[in-house]
Amino acid sequence: MKLTSLFAAVVLAASALVVPAGPAYAVGPCQSPEPPPDCPSPNDGPPTGRLDSITRVPAGIRLTGWASDPDEAALPVRVSVDDVLAGELMADKPYPGHDNHGFDGVVAAKPGSRVCLTTADPPTTRRITIACRTWPVPVLPFGALGAPVRSGISVQLAGWAIDPGTTGPVTVTAEVDGRPGPQMSANLPRADVASAHPAYGGDHGFTLTVPEGAEGEHRICLSARATSLGCQTWTVRHNPYGGVDSVVLTGDQVRIAGWAVDPDQPTTSTLVDIGVDGKYLRTTTADRPRPDGSRNGFEMTVDAADGVHEVCALGWNLGLGDHAYLGCRSYSRLQPAPPAPTDVRVTGVTDTSIELAFTDQAATETGYRLEARGGGKNKIIDLPSYAGTGSRTATVSGLQPVTSYEVLVKPVQTGAVEVTDQDAGRASAWTTGAPVIEAFTAGPATARACKKVDARLSFRIVGAVRAEITRNGAPQWAGQAGGGLWNGEAPGGNTDGNETYVLSAYDSAGRKTTRTVRLDQEPTTVPLVKSVSFFNNRPDILVVGVWDALGNQTHDFGPLLINARLTVQVPQCQQLNIQVRRAVDRRTVVFQTVDLLGYSTGMQRDVRIDPGPPMP
Incomplete structure (x- = not known):
């Protein structure tokens, strides 16, 4: 009993010690009271921010916004233009809703069109992009040129120009109709410029006056530091203008109508000269009413003349400028065509x-x-x-x-x-002249030995009265014509090739032109042979002939005596294999040719038969 009580007391005591400690596990370094510096913060998160505005100022580009990181009191913000570092700002200024995490500063004006803001993500070294904006950074002069205003014989223009790198004036250069013009300093006050670009002030305006120029269109372009500020055009018109609306033939008279205006005095009627075929006829006044309500019309009736005639009108100039042609029209009064011969x-x-x-x-x-x-x-x-x-x-x-x-x-x-x-x-x-043979052909193009065809010759001759064709030098054909274009055909004879045809054409004066054409012979698979000459250098008598596969002699060309020669004329167009055998038995073959095709113009072969074993 005492022993049981003692055991229970020990168990209770042990239980009292274990329960407060809870379950046992290992503690990491970042959970220790003093964690290492590379451990994440309990408030860790990426930096955030916003880019509110970008403006160009003389010292560079000004940027405003905010950037913050829970782990940092103030963030350094890097500014880059097209990935080129332009400067760094500290986000440590008051900003509504973001405590002292605002930035408002100026960095260098780097050329480019994309502005980005980045910052570090403590305690790591990686960089976080806060914001990017497409904004072409002004690094060259900019401005505007207003519309031209005519004043008498001059043209007045106004505009403004700013060099983004300075608050001072920039020099503006003019070019008129492609030629160098005046230069001026853009230093006149402009309230609208001061309002739009407060960092530069308003003293950036300019004005200039140029002569209006000659009649026609003109163009002026302005630049600063070789950078265009814009171009404007104007048209000078002092000469009268108008037109000849109609020239109508009625019987023996012609009615001429049109209109004319002097732009310097548009409400004053001007005079108009009428001319026919370049000769002055008479003068009238352009004071008749027109469909558009103006009184600038003119009309005149003159006597008509036979033939085709051109009527032109010349407007008189009232102010600046010169007289000017208004236009021309034609009329015709024609007699019937004369009879042909x-x-x-x-x-x-x-x-x-x-x-x-x-x-x-x-x-x-x-x-x-x-x-x-x-x-x-x-x-x-x-x-x-x-x-x-x-x-x-x-x-x-x-x-x-x-x-x-x-x-x-x-x-x-x-x-x-x-x-x-x-x-x-x-x-x-x-017209006459030496004949011209435009074409001369033979058909077919080729022929095969021992396979004769009827050849046809075709020709095209100009200017010949007579023509002849020869075949291998011998007369083949002759004909006559009238001297113009001659398309003809002629027989070329029955042939198996190797033919040369010559066409001779003659004009009426006997002048001659020739053209040659060939009808070739196709190559054969066996030699073309005219004759074979055998010489017997053996001690026995031989016989020359042709034997078939059964041993029957089909051709006998005669005996070939010792130290004698026998010439065999190969029959025309026959394909043979000539053998030379011993005369005593007419079985032992001592020589044989390859297959030969007899042909009258073929080659002539020489064969020497020397002592030796018989052929198999």
């Missing part, structure tokens, strides 16, 4: 000319026009008129030799309708 014929030709004769049917023509068409070019000759009617002659020269021409003959009459090609008199002829 008849009986147009060729009376002679040369290498470069064609002589014609015709009957003139026009009594009032002012000339004749001859147009020779051919050879890809037209040759036109104008001739004076003929008195009355009757037989006429004319020559068209300067033509190409051996060329086909069609010559059109037209009478020309001033003030009359032109004679059409369809109504013109005409004649055709070829």
